[in-house]
Amino acid sequence: MPHTEYPSSHLSEQYIQDSFHSYLKSSLTQAKAERLLDADVLASAEGDLMITGPALCLYFAALRCTTNPPSVPLPRSSKSGRSQPMELSYDNCPPPFISFLRVWSNSVPQIQALSPETQHDLARVICSLEPLSPTTSPSVYGIAADLRAVAIEISQRRSFQDRYASDIQAALDSGQAPESPGARKTSFVPPPVYDAAPSTPPKPSPRPSVATIDPHVPHREKQNKHPTPPHSAALLSPNSARTSLSAHSSTSSFSSQGSAPSILTQETPAIEFIRETLYASLGDALERRPSLRRLLKRDSTRAYFASVAFAVLDVATNAITPDGAVIGVIGKELTLAECPRDLRPFMAELAAIGLQAREMEEEDNQVAMDLAQRGKDIPLSRLDRVNMILEEGVGYERGLQDARGGRRSVEGRAVAFANRVNALSLGMTKLRAFRERQGDVFKVLGGIGS
Structure with missing residues (x-):
């Protein structure tokens, strides 16, 4: 930078x-x-x-x-x-x-x-x-x-x-010579560089009209009785026509990695299935939140992480079954038992985030109804604040709260929940299968934001 x-x-x-x-x-x-x-x-x-x-x-x-x-x-x-x-x-x-x-x-x-x-x-x-x-x-x-x-x-x-x-x-x-026999070496590797954008931005494909959702007002729809895959379920399909992201994903940009198939099948490895399910929801996040597309122009790296965080939250709340399975792209179901052992913590955390989000929404709605019945102003809900933190950061949310004289819980529940979503996003994007595709995905996002 x-x-x-x-x-x-x-x-x-x-x-x-x-x-x-x-x-x-x-x-x-x-x-x-x-x-x-x-x-x-x-x-x-x-x-x-x-x-x-x-x-x-x-x-x-x-x-x-x-x-x-x-x-x-x-x-x-x-x-x-x-x-x-x-x-x-x-x-x-x-x-x-x-x-x-x-x-x-x-x-x-x-x-x-x-x-x-x-x-x-x-x-x-x-x-x-x-x-x-x-x-x-x-x-x-x-x-x-x-x-x-x-x-x-x-x-x-x-x-x-x-x-x-x-x-x-x-x-x-510290405490030992770097070249001593017992010296340890860190395995930390930074993620791919995110500053490259395609020379020619992809052109949007025709798509059905979608209602614009205010980025600072949570989408208060109750979870479907039966979870549905992300709206951009055809993200990797040549027939996809939902967003610029999904349109571009069917081209060589997304299929340039030999290890990543251009179209998912029922036999696709679990890690690729989870990855593409999240990336499908990432396209939905950009479609629903125009502010994310504006953020791409002024801070592309932050926009990428924010988009992935919203994708995690979307999958956690809308694509998880009561027994913890994920209903993802192409309508495939991945159960916790079928998931490789090293990926089960991620699956379990997705389900836990979804449960906490629903509980928080119910509490927000109850508080709003109680205040409305007493004729009092309804402040920003915790989910509103979570959305703001995911997109603009905790400093922005705190400054806005101070300016409005807002209140927060002593234990910082909204901040802690946003941290939980962000931590899972960071953890998943560090996995090799995600690192292999992040560069390509970010190029597509950069094209959309330009």
Whole structure:
């Protein structure tokens, strides 16, 4: 991503990135020393390490903060003989990082007000570990959700992805010589580059008219009694005529990978079936949410991750049977028993997300009816806020909430749920079968957004 020139009062993005990665290495090393992360997790880079690492860095930065209002202490640096400021504040923060700073600043007083034992429990919750205290305050989970939400957005930046492997390796090397017999090497590999777009954008194919859905108002249809496959079920079929994405998918762009068939069959491997089911719903997400297409023009990488998150949410709520099977493209059903063992956690999480989304919608509707009966204004529902976080980020949602004087649950349930969806999206897109196709899919999305 090219670096934008800002007024002299703003620090450069490069300086902020360098400072962050400097602290990230020490944060991962400290987490390893405190046994919050072990060498096996760091070496395998499995689970949600892409989220945990940056979130821990934000947590340790909050502990070091000594200013009011909160500012991020930065390491000294000198370029062209000019010393850089020692703190990152609202006055000198580059615009792309303002939303991150807003959420982090709100968390600092809360973190510093905790007892040392509760602060340690917070670090454990950030690492998806159980707190040591059985009476941990719900607010700890809310703080962890906010820090992990910012970490998710950081992990979606290419500048982070390209440098994270060296950060992890630095933590692995701590305490031993890098070339010693017991030295471990991280297996973290950044995802494909997402800045390439086709030279000629694909032309939209004729399609039936579809009602436009407001991106900030949830689609409040009850789940069908019998789950149906994603609307773009013919995503890989030459007969598909739903969206520019589905039209382009039947061309060589999607069939250029020899390992990925251009048309799914009943014998298609489970991982490819799950992948194409999600990508079919991704086309639906772009069709339903014009704001996603606009986002493609100003931040293509973020638009890709947001689209995948909406696809995950769509499949979880509309294509999962009561017993946890997925009804996907070509009407095929994949049961949990038929799913390869290493993919079952993803299937189970899809079903769990769908169940939580339906419960949240029912609660939102009940709250709205109760307020309407009492003649009170109906605030943004939690699902509304989840949609906003998935698309624009937790900093945007928090800023809008502050401006409107809105309220949120102590434990940050909307943020935590959005994190859950985003974490599954990141986890699935790290799988090899997804990495093989992400470049092609992103080229198609780039063409649609141009």
